[in-house]
Amino acid sequence: MASSKGKDSAITQKALNFQIRxxxxxxxxxxxxxIIKKGCKKIAFTSSAKGExxxxxxxxxxLALAQQVETKVLVVECDLRRPHVHSALDIAPxxxxxxxxxxECTREDIIQQTKIPNLYAVCYGAIPPNPSELLSSDAMxxxxxxxxxxxxxxxxxxxxxxxxxxxxxIIKASDGVVVVIRNNSTTYPQLKITIDTLNRAGSKxxxxxxxxxxxxxxxxxxxxxxxxxxxxx
Numbered sequence: 001m002a003s004s005k006g007k008d009s010a011i012t013q014k015a016l017n018f019q020i021r022x023x024x025x026x027x028x029x030x031x032x033x034x035i036i037k038k039g040c041k042k043i044a045f046t047s048s049a050k051g052e053x054x055x056x057x058x059x060x061x062x063l064a065l066a067q068q069v070e071t072k073v074l075v076v077e078c079d080l081r082r083p084h085v086h087s088a089l090d091i092a093p094x095x096x097x098x099x100x101x102x103x104e105c106t107r108e109d110i111i112q113q114t115k116i117p118n119l120y121a122v123c124y125g126a127i128p129p130n131p132s133e134l135l136s137s138d139a140m141x142x143x144x145x146x147x148x149x150x151x152x153x154x155x156x157x158x159x160x161x162x163x164x165x166x167x168x169x170i171i172k173a174s175d176g177v178v179v180v181i182r183n184n185s186t187t188y189p190q191l192k193i194t195i196d197t198l199n200r201a202g203s204k205x206x207x208x209x210x211x212x213x214x215x216x217x218x219x220x221x222x223x224x225x226x227x228x229x230x231x232x233x
Contacts, residue, residue, distance in 0.1 A: 021064075027057075027178075027209055028064040034206045035175045040148040043155055043206070044078075044174040046198075048162035048190040052182040053211040055084040055157050061178075062155045066119040074111070074151040075121040076144075078158045078170050080131035083124035085157055089114050096125025101139045107146060120151070131159075136169035144173055162194045168201050176206035183212040 035041045045058035059075065066073040077085040077097060086093035091112050095105045100122075110122050128134055147154065156174060158167035171177045179194055191208075198205055 020060075024060045024064045027061055027207075031061065031176070031178065031206055032065075037175065040151055041153050042144070042148070042174040043153065044158050044167065044171045044177040044203075045156065045180060046158045046167050046171065046177055046194070047160045047180045048186055048194040049160050050082060050163065052160070052180050052186055054160065054180040055079070055088050057178075057180045057209055057211060058155055058157045059085070059088045062119060062153070063116055065153050065155075066116055071153070072118050072151045073120065073153045073155060074147060075119070075155045075157065077122060077124045078135060078156045078167065080124055080128055080134065080166065081159060081164065083127075085121060086123040089116075089119075089121050091121060091123065093123045094125045096123040097140075097143070098125035098128050098134060100125070100143065101134050101137060107143065111147075132164070132166045135166050140169070141173060160194075161197050162190055168197075171198065171203045172201060174203070176204040178206050179208045181208060181210055183210055185212070 031043060032041075035043070045054055045061075047054040062073050062075050065071060075085055075089070077083050079085075080098065083093065086096075091114060095110050097110060099105045100107060100110050110125070112121050112123070113119075114121055134140060144154070156170050158170050161167050161171075177198060179191070179198070181191060195205065
């Protein structure tokens with residue numbers, strides 16, 4: 001027989017999972033209403049540094065989007081130096097976007113159906129020596145245009161703009177960018193540099209998602225300021 005302590009732990013975990021799911025849904029709603037347009041909505045996710053939860057945040061919001069009725073979502077791996085989309089979605093990393101851009105395979109070869117209904121993904125393929133050149137190439141822009149008509153949302157998991165400039169061409173091609181920061185890790189100077197970089201690139205900043213926030217402080221971390229939404233989970 002399970003102890004009352006174990007039962008309490010299970011209940012607490014269930015409540016925590018519910019809070020996390022609801023936070024992602026709230027972020028989904030904020031993003032959706034921040035981009036008012038017909039056709040495919042393209043959203044880039046970035047951060048100031050590695051290890052801030054950028055990929056897992058992008059994947060969970062993609063999942064929340066795909067759970068809507070008749071909504072097809074495509075995730076595209078654009079962090080070609082430290083790719084994590086394949087491991088986050090438990091799918092094969094190859095063939096992927098680098099293979100396609102090098103004309104080694106077709107578009108259909110690299111788009112994978114994930115285990116989640118209506119959620120598709122393009123992984124990295126191989127670690128290239130020239131990620132910036134590939135992401136800024138005409139071939140990459142042509143790929144984005146070619147998939148727009150088939151999906152309601154395209155989610156780009158891009159490199160941290162506070163570390164490398166690889167993400168800028170993808171962010172410019174997007175309808176907006178979400179900045180992911182980690183509670184008690186990302187510093188204000190780091191965030192300022194990231195925001196300044198995105199503003200100089202002329203990108204539309206949809207908001208800032210704060211993760212690793214303790215459940216008991218959740219209400220303290222939810223607030224609005226200017227054009228940015230802040231939502232802790």
